[in-house]
Amino acid sequence: MGAIRIDERLAAACKPSVLREPELILQADDLLVLCAGFEERSVAWLRRLVQSGSRRFSVLVCEYHPAVPQNRGGEVRALIAEADGRLLSMPYSREEPAGAGERVLEAARGMRGRTWVDISGMSRLLIVQIVVAAFEARMTVPTLLYAEAAAYPPSQSDVETAAQGGDDPVDTALFLSSGVFEVTIVPELSSVAMQGQPIRLVAFPSFNAHQMLALRSEIQASYWTFVNGVPPSERNRWRMEALRQLNRVDSIPLPVREEFEASTLRYEETLGVLLSVYAAHGSLERILVAPTGSKMQSVAVGVFRGALSDVQIVYPTPRAFLNPSRFTLGVEALYSLDVEPLRLEIGPG
Numbered sequence: 001m002g003a004i005r006i007d008e009r010l011a012a013a014c015k016p017s018v019l020r021e022p023e024l025i026l027q028a029d030d031l032l033v034l035c036a037g038f039e040e041r042s043v044a045w046l047r048r049l050v051q052s053g054s055r056r057f058s059v060l061v062c063e064y065h066p067a068v069p070q071n072r073g074g075e076v077r078a079l080i081a082e083a084d085g086r087l088l089s090m091p092y093s094r095e096e097p098a099g100a101g102e103r104v105l106e107a108a109r110g111m112r113g114r115t116w117v118d119i120s121g122m123s124r125l126l127i128v129q130i131v132v133a134a135f136e137a138r139m140t141v142p143t144l145l146y147a148e149a150a151a152y153p154p155s156q157s158d159v160e161t162a163a164q165g166g167d168d169p170v171d172t173a174l175f176l177s178s179g180v181f182e183v184t185i186v187p188e189l190s191s192v193a194m195q196g197q198p199i200r201l202v203a204f205p206s207f208n209a210h211q212m213l214a215l216r217s218e219i220q221a222s223y224w225t226f227v228n229g230v231p232p233s234e235r236n237r238w239r240m241e242a243l244r245q246l247n248r249v250d251s252i253p254l255p256v257r258e259e260f261e262a263s264t265l266r267y268e269e270t271l272g273v274l275l276s277v278y279a280a281h282g283s284l285e286r287i288l289v290a291p292t293g294s295k296m297q298s299v300a301v302g303v304f305r306g307a308l309s310d311v312q313i314v315y316p317t318p319r320a321f322l323n324p325s326r327f328t329l330g331v332e333a334l335y336s337l338d339v340e341p342l343r344l345e346i347g348p349g
Contacts, residue, residue, distance in 0.1 A: 006346065007282070010307050011275045013345045015268040018146075018296070022336045024049065026057035029113030033060045033104055033130075033142065035092075035121035038070035041147035042121025044331040046076060050083045058086040060107050062100070062126065065093045092126060094317050098186040100126055101133030108142060115142040116336075124291040124298040125184065125315040131299060132189060132313075135306025135343055144337045146295060148265065150330030152231075154207065156238050159246075183218045184315045193310035194286035198222035201314075202277060204229060204293030205243040211292050211316035212247045219314060223285060224257045225277050229264040229293050264293065267337065270300035278308065288312045296337075303339060307346060 004012075026032060026049055036042060046059070059080050061073070080087050088107060092100050108115040119127050134141040201221035203212060205228060215221075226249050228240050240261070244250070249259070260276075262269040270293070278287060289311060291301040305311050 006307050007275055007278050009346045010303075010342075011272070011279075013342055015271065016338055016341055018266060019336045020333055022334075023052070024054075024116075024336065025052050026054040026116070027113060028056040029111055030054075030057040031060060031108055031111040031113065031115045032057060032118060032145075033062065033107070033115065034076070034118040035062045035064060035123075035126070036071050036073045036076040037064075037121030038068055038072060039121060039149065039328050041149050041328060041331045042118075043072050043075055043079065044147040045118045045120065045145045045334060046079050048334060050079050054083055056084050056086075057113075058088055058111065060088040060090055060104065062090050062092045062104070062122070064123075065091055065095075094123070095182075097125055097129070097184065097317075099188065101129030101131075101188065102137075104130050105133050105137060105139065109139075115140075116145055117142040118145040118147075119295050119299065120145070120147040122295070124293070124295065124301075125186075125313075125317070127295060127298040128189065128291050128302040128305060128313055128315075129186070131302025131339070132306045135303070136188075136309075138348065141338075141340045141343050144299060144339065146335045146337070148232075148332040148335065149328030150332045152236060152239070152328055156242075159242050182317060183214055184317045185312070189305060189313035191310050191312040197284065197286045200225060200277070200281050200285040200287050202227065202274065202287065202289040204291070204297060205247040205249060206292050207243065207246065208292075208318065209247050211290070211318070214316040215290055215292075215314070219288060221288070222256065223281070224252050226257065226259045227270060227273055227293060227297070228259060228261050229297060230261050230269075232263065232265045262297065265296050265335075267296045267300040267303070270297045271303055274300060274304045278304075278311070282308075282310070286312070288314050290314050290316065292316065299337065299339070303342065306343070 090103055117130055199221045200223040201219050202225040203215055260273045262273050289301055291298040305313055
């Protein structure tokens with residue numbers, strides 16, 4: 001009997017659970033990595049840590065360029081000062097993002113304590129970069145922190161009103177960002193495996209349909225796999241079909257299209273889908289994944305690519321953000337996820 005393949009080991013491995021409202025206090029020599037975004041949830045974990053008595057820890061703020069004026073940088077600095085913490089910063093260019101994961105890990109190597117990464121305000125691409133960098137460096141994967149929002153615009157009534165008015169689905173009234181800068185392929189997430197083979201593109205429909213349009217235009221995919229996100233709250237389940245329609249999923253015929261459903265919160269469901277796609281198609285097709293789903297689904301993409309280097313990541317980078325008020329509102333709950341046990345269980349590829 002031959003050796004068990006890495007994807008088979010990953011599929012069989014015990015998946016750590018996402019923990020809701022964990023108690024956590026950071027100490028001196030610990031490091032928290034975050035992005036000071038414009039959503040309230042982007043600072044929720046930092047606020048909770050300070051309120052819980054965390055003191056003298058370091059905070060590495062990934063500063064996005066071009067900057068968005070509404071970002072909560074001032075609030076982040078005030079909270080760090082309240083905790084008698086140390087502020088570090090790292091620029092992150094949406095137009096030139098290569099190597100960002102390695103730079104985050106380099107900062108972590110300089111700390112004597114533990115490292116946590118708050119993904120709540122991060123881009124999907126940066127989340128994948130950090131997780132993959134840790135897997136490939138065979139170093140401890142930082143514990144991931146995540147803040148779930150209380151509300152996710154647009155509302156169902158907004159979408160139905162736009163549809164009744166005959167608006168084109170690509171009308172920016174329903175979108176979070178305007179246009180796509182480019183479909184980004186960073187060197188550390190690329191792959192030369194299966195060159196010349198038919199391309200299967202795995203994508204996650206979102207309310208920024210410009211991303212899907214860019215993927216369909218620039219990636220010459222022979223086959224498509226759509227992962228439709230299932231929100232954890234019943235009141236948001238309508239979004240799944242709305243996103244299918246918005247992204248015109250049905251316009252790709254069934255012989256070359258397949259669809260799955262996976263939780264937007266439970267990363268292990270998305271990871272299971274990705275592994276089943278790889279098992280079914282990876283020997284004959286080149287697998288490209290566009291992490292355009294939820295933040296926790298992007299974690300699954302990072303684990304998947306961290307274990308399987310023959311998979312390539314592509315990301316349609318938004319050109320600009322139209323109106324931060326259209327993004328998530330409030331904070332529903334805080335979560336943590338430690339994927340290090342999973343990395344240790346599957347071992348090197």
